[in-house]
Amino acid sequence: MPFIPLADFRMHYVERGTGKLTVVFVHGWLSSHRWWEPVLHRLPPGVRAFALDWRGAGDSDPVEQGHTLLQYAADLQAFADAIGLPPFWLVGHSMGGGVALRYALDHPDHLRGLVLVNPLAPFGTRTDPQMDAWVRAQHGNPEGIRAMVQLAFAILPSPEVLDSLVIDAMRWGPVAYFGTLDDMARFHVVEELPRLQIPTLVIWGDRDVVIPFDGIATVFTRIPNCGLEIWHGVGHSPAHEAPDRLVRVLMQFIDECQSIERGA
Template identity: 35%
Template structure:
C-alpha cells in the first residue's frame, strides 16, 4: 500500500494549501482536484492504491478542510488560479489533472488555459452544465440560508446523498468531519460561483487528451449531460461505470486508479491500447 505524506504549499501571500502526496518520484504526476466541501481526504482511497507508474498530489482548496479560509475568492476562476499557483509551489512542471465533481470545473479551466502545464485531463462525475437542471434554484436558496455552525445533518446528507454503493463508515465519518470544517460563507460563495458561471465557457479551448468517467446511477448528471463534455472536447474518451453513483472515485477507487494509469500510459506512449 502506498505511503501518503502530508505537506503544505504557500501558493500566494496569505494562502497556504495543505496537500497529500503519494507514489513514486519517477511516476507520472497526477494532481487530484476535489469538489465543494471535500478536501484531500476525498482522494485518500486513490492515493493509497497508486501504482508505481503514478505520483499523486491532492491539494485541499481554499476555504476547505485545514486550508486557510479567506473571506472571498471562491469562483471557479479563483480556484483555477490557485491550482496553477499550486503547480508552481509544488514544483510540478507538467501533470495530469483529475477533477472530481465540481472540482472538474477549475481543472478544465486550467487545462484550457495552460496546455503547456497539463499533459491530460480526467473528469470524474463532472457536470457539463447546470443551466438545464432543476437543482440550482433550490440549491441557491438552501445555501443562502446556511449559517455557522453548519448543521451536521446538512453535511451528512451532502456526503451520502449522491452515493449508490455503501461506503466504509469510517470514510463517511471522515468526509463529514471535513465538510464541517467548511464555514457557511465558503459553502455560499463557492455554490454561487458555480451557479453563476457559464459552465459551457469553461470547456472552451481544451486541446489536451481528456478522459470522462461517469457513473450510470448518477442521480445528478445524466448521460446527455456527459455528452455535453464529449461534444465540447474533441477526441475525449468516455467510460461509463455500471452500478455506480456520482462519486465514482469513492465507489470504484481501484477501477478509477487503473483507468487513470492506463490513460497516463497512453499519453506518455501514443498508440498504447
C-alpha cells in the first residue's frame, strides 16, 4: 500500500491510471478512500487519480491531534507538494467537500477546478441537540455506526461493500470522531465563497438525509458561475449509488472547462 510521510503521520493513498489530467478525491466523515473505489475503477484512460485517507482514517496512521477541516486542507497541500502534483481537479464528498472548499479558498492556484459531491454546508452542521447526542453516543458501537453508514444511502451497496465501509467507520478513534464532529459544527465559509474564481460544480442527491438543500443552494448562489446538478432518487453517496453517472458528469465538466480554457 502506498504511503507518503508528512510532518506528523504517514498518509495512505491509492493511485489509479496515468496521464496529464490529475484528479484528487477526498472523503468525508467516518469514511476512507474506499468510498471512491467505484468511481476510480470507472475513470477513462488519460486520468491520473488519487484518493486519500485523512489522518487517522482508512489506512493512514492514527494521530491524536489535528482533526479539523483546516488541518486536513493543510495535509492535502502537504501531500500535493510531496507527490509533486501539477494543478489538479479536486473532488470532495460530504465533510471532504468542506475540506475541498477550505483548500480552494486557501490554495486556488493549485486547482484547475472543484467538484463538490453532497458537500458539507458552508455554514456547518445544524444538528438538533437530541440527534447530536445520539450520534456522539454511537462511537464504538457497531450497530449504531452501521445505522449511520446506512443513512448515507438511498440505494444500499452490496452487503460486502457495506461491511467494508462500516469497518472503516469503526476505525475512527475518539479524537478523530469527536474532533471533526465539533469542527464541522464550527465550519463557516459563507462570506468567503464569492471570491472563489475557479470552475466549480455541485452535485446533490434529492434523497440525501445528511446534507440540507439550503446548504447546497448557498454554495451554488455564492460561488460565481457555479454549476449545480440535482439527482432524483439518489442519496448522500453518489459515488456508490450512481458511479457511472458521476464519472460521466465529472469528465463532461472537465472537458467543458478545458474547452473554455482553450477558447480563452
